Amino acid sequence: MTTVPFSVGTFAEAQQQPYPGIVVEGRVYDTRTVLPQATTTAGLLAEWDAALEVLQELANRVTDEGRPVEQLHVLAPVQPPGQIFGAGANYREHVLQMTVAHRLGAAGANEEELREQAGREMDERAATGRPYVWVGVPSAISGPYDDVILPATGEDHDWELELGVIIGRTTWQVGVEQALDAVAGYTICNDLTTRSLVPRTDIPMMGTDWMRAKNAPTFYPTGPYLVPARFVPNPLDLEISLRLNGDLMQNGPTSDMIFGPAALISYISQYAVLQPGDMIITGSPAGNGSHYGRFLRPGDVMEAEITGLGAQRTACRAAVPR
Numbered sequence: 001m002t003t004v005p006f007s008v009g010t011f012a013e014a015q016q017q018p019y020p021g022i023v024v025e026g027r028v029y030d031t032r033t034v035l036p037q038a039t040t041t042a043g044l045l046a047e048w049d050a051a052l053e054v055l056q057e058l059a060n061r062v063t064d065e066g067r068p069v070e071q072l073h074v075l076a077p078v079q080p081p082g083q084i085f086g087a088g089a090n091y092r093e094h095v096l097q098m099t100v101a102h103r104l105g106a107a108g109a110n111e112e113e114l115r116e117q118a119g120r121e122m123d124e125r126a127a128t129g130r131p132y133v134w135v136g137v138p139s140a141i142s143g144p145y146d147d148v149i150l151p152a153t154g155e156d157h158d159w160e161l162e163l164g165v166i167i168g169r170t171t172w173q174v175g176v177e178q179a180l181d182a183v184a185g186y187t188i189c190n191d192l193t194t195r196s197l198v199p200r201t202d203i204p205m206m207g208t209d210w211m212r213a214k215n216a217p218t219f220y221p222t223g224p225y226l227v228p229a230r231f232v233p234n235p236l237d238l239e240i241s242l243r244l245n246g247d248l249m250q251n252g253p254t255s256d257m258i259f260g261p262a263a264l265i266s267y268i269s270q271y272a273v274l275q276p277g278d279m280i281i282t283g284s285p286a287g288n289g290s291h292y293g294r295f296l297r298p299g300d301v302m303e304a305e306i307t308g309l310g311a312q313r314t315a316c317r318a319a320v321p322r
Helices: 041-046 048-061 092-101 111-128 176-182 210-214 261-269
Strands: 007-012 019-024 027-030 073-075 084-088 132-136 148-150 161-167 183-190 239-244 247-253 279-281 301-306 310-318
Touching: 007 041, 019 041, 019 048, 041 048, 084 210, 084 261, 092 111, 132 210, 132 261, 161 239, 161 261, 161 301, 176 183, 176 261, 183 279, 183 301, 183 310, 261 279
Parallel strands: 084 279, 148 310
Antiparallel strands: 007 019, 007 073, 019 027, 084 132, 161 183, 161 279, 239 247, 239 301, 301 310
């Protein structure tokens, strides 16, 4: 029997309530026709193992009666969204670039020395260390084609395109070997950061403040779709790319992760219960604005893509003063 690839998302028509659907060859099919009790994608994820097989049957027998996706408004795929867990400093080359950009390391060291020092530290961390994870708020999630609103707090709003891992079952204290069994699928998330709001210079002993730096409205453009894990054979064999106004800024492989999705899931689940619909964003490859000394401005357009997961297009505009 043929297994037809499909993606899962949330869609809306003008003045209508959003609904869950699958996408097959560019056409959207309302999943409520086969799973009427699941009126949202979060509802599908709540019983994901069973829902997945029903959705696969629907994909296997669809006709051309679906709606062309370009005729619909595409929201972030998981509605309502779950918790966000973010992996910091999780791409080796990204860490090296950030070390040089922010002059982190021995006083007086030149760029080559800073890179060498950071490289040694990252190799040691990969061998014996643990992930660094922070928590984001669901209210900051926006759709893959929605505008990004640049707040007046800070002028150094940065992009960080990342692989998003969507959880499909309640997970608590799972081992690395079983961790990927918890994955419903994968998506794209651009984890925006206001760099000047990261350090707390007023209380330096507290270190970084990710809450205020990463959680402004629209700071997590997500989607367009959730691609079920069965159609992503190896999440560590994908290419991530982001263009700013047509110029390629990020272009790196997920294989550069220091801790892969399985290690992140296992680590997070030791301290927090992962629930269906939660998203783990797995870190950013090299090529952020901090590296280039160029941050987001009103009028900028970001085009982002990850192998097999679709593409985003988001325009930036300034927040309207209140």
